[in-house]
Amino acid sequence: MTKDISTKKPDAQRMAVLRAxxxxxxxxxxxxxxxxxxxNKPLPDSLLEKLKDYLEPEDxx
Numbered sequence: 449m450t451k452d453i454s455t456k457k458p459d460a461q462r463m464a465v466l467r468a469x470x471x472x473x474x475x476x477x478x479x480x481x482x483x484x485x486x487x488n489k490p491l492p493d494s495l496l497e498k499l500k501d502y503l504e505p506e507d508x509x
Contacts, residue, residue, distance in 0.1 A: 458486035473498060 462485055466474065477485075481495035496503070 456487065459488060462486050462488070469499075469502065473502075 466482065476498050481492055484491050485495060
């Protein structure tokens, strides 16, 4: 059974990451972008662009 987003809790670690971002970055993130990040959905290119200075490239992990 697939849970609806309204009943599913956001990932606590991802929530902490969003909260730790500088205020100017947080103010730029849309609700759709935040939802994708918090619920581990594919991230929109617009969000990846906003977070580019805070993300590690896949091949460096």
